Amino acid sequence: MWPFTRKPVVPVLRFSGPIGMATPLRPGLSLTSYAGAIEKAFSLSKLPAVAVVVNSPGGSPVQSNLIFNRIRQLAAEKEKRVYVFCEDVAASGGYFLAIAGDEIYADPSSIIGSIGVVSRSFGFVDLLQRLGVERRVYTAGTDKNQLDPFLPEDPGDVARLKAIQQDVHDVFIGLVKERRLGKLKGSDGELFSGAFWSAAKAADFGLIDGIADVRSKMRQMFGDTVRLKVIEPDRGGLLSRLRRAPGASGLGNGLAFADDLVSAMETRSLWSRFGI
Numbered sequence: 001m002w003p004f005t006r007k008p009v010v011p012v013l014r015f016s017g018p019i020g021m022a023t024p025l026r027p028g029l030s031l032t033s034y035a036g037a038i039e040k041a042f043s044l045s046k047l048p049a050v051a052v053v054v055n056s057p058g059g060s061p062v063q064s065n066l067i068f069n070r071i072r073q074l075a076a077e078k079e080k081r082v083y084v085f086c087e088d089v090a091a092s093g094g095y096f097l098a099i100a101g102d103e104i105y106a107d108p109s110s111i112i113g114s115i116g117v118v119s120r121s122f123g124f125v126d127l128l129q130r131l132g133v134e135r136r137v138y139t140a141g142t143d144k145n146q147l148d149p150f151l152p153e154d155p156g157d158v159a160r161l162k163a164i165q166q167d168v169h170d171v172f173i174g175l176v177k178e179r180r181l182g183k184l185k186g187s188d189g190e191l192f193s194g195a196f197w198s199a200a201k202a203a204d205f206g207l208i209d210g211i212a213d214v215r216s217k218m219r220q221m222f223g224d225t226v227r228l229k230v231i232e233p234d235r236g237g238l239l240s241r242l243r244r245a246p247g248a249s250g251l252g253n254g255l256a257f258a259d260d261l262v263s264a265m266e267t268r269s270l271w272s273r274f275g276i
Contacts, residue, residue: 007225010218011041012051014230015067019093020060029056031066037233038067042074044229047222050075051214052084052101058092058114061168068175071100085214086110091196092118095207096172099179105212112202115172116194117165124150180206 019029041050052071058064075082084101086094091114098104098112106112128135128150139145146157173192177184183206184191191205202208218226 007227008047008222009045009227009229010047010049010051010222011044012053012214012228012230013037013041014053014055014232015094015097016053016055016087018059019056019067019097020063028063029059029067030063031070034067034233035070037231038070038074041231042078042080044231048080049218049221050080050082051218051228052082052097053087053214054084054090054094054098055087056091056094056097057089058094058096061093061096061117061172064093064096065171067097068100075100075102083214083217085212085217086112086199086208092116096175098208099176104208105210105214105217106199106202106208107213108199108211110199110202111196112199112207113196114194115176115192117169117172118194119161119165121147122149123153125152176207183209 013034015029015034017029071082074080081103082101084090084098084104086098086104086106087110088107089111090098090106091111095113095115135150137145137148143157143160145151146154147161169192173188176192185204185206191207197205197207199208199211203210215228218228
């Protein structure tokens with residue numbers, strides 16, 4: 001029990017949704033949008049703990065890494081221990097965020113893992129001809145038009161993309177091994193195949209430390225009087241985001257809503273991969 005005259009407070013950061021995917025009307029998870037909240041969480045309380053709740057199917061590996069690094073930097077500077085709690089999904093970039101924790105917990109029905117890299121596209125090779133449309137592309141640089149969805153797939157383009165994916169995957173694998181040192185159980189081929197599992201199986205693999213929710217765990221550690229204070233990022237209201245949107249009237253505003261619709265479809269696609 002902690003001898004505080006006032007109720008002890010544990011700051012809580014919530015990372016919910018796809019990472020890095022954003023439009024003027026739909027802010028995504030990024031270091032830019034969360035930097036202030038992260039700083040505040042590590043300065044708010046005298047308790048040596050910050051709780052992080054993750055509910056994300058993934059997204060940008062760059063933004064995942066930037067948020068991860070900021071959390072670990074502040075944890076070291078402020079001498080705080082980070083406790084991560086996974087909700088519906090902590091997969092791909094969502095699990096990247098989770099490994100910022102010194103301890104990781106999940107709900108029994110959580111989906112964990114997907115330690116891999118994916119790129120999706122479509123091929124429209126014959127579409128323009130059927131529509132009677134002539135497409136004209138002019139480039140400076142022989143590889144500027146690689147992976148063009150209106151051209152036949154080029155094996156050289158695919159090989160270059162897969163090499164980049166492997167580099168990103170190697171970074172992800174290296175951090176998982178570093179952060180879960182001595183806890184992982186299973187072969188690299190199994191753990192880092194991109195597969196995902198239930199919380200119980202993830203615990204067997206050492207990807208998480210156990211089954212728990214944030215309130216119960218923090219009360220267990222700091223007493224029944226502990227308060228959880230969620231630190232919200234400063235995103236501004238809908239009206240202010242509309243005003244900041246490029247061309248915030250007429251056609252420009254229509255395009256902003258179109259972008260938001262596309263973003264919503266991409267978001268739905270990410271969640272649906274995990275049956276959510």
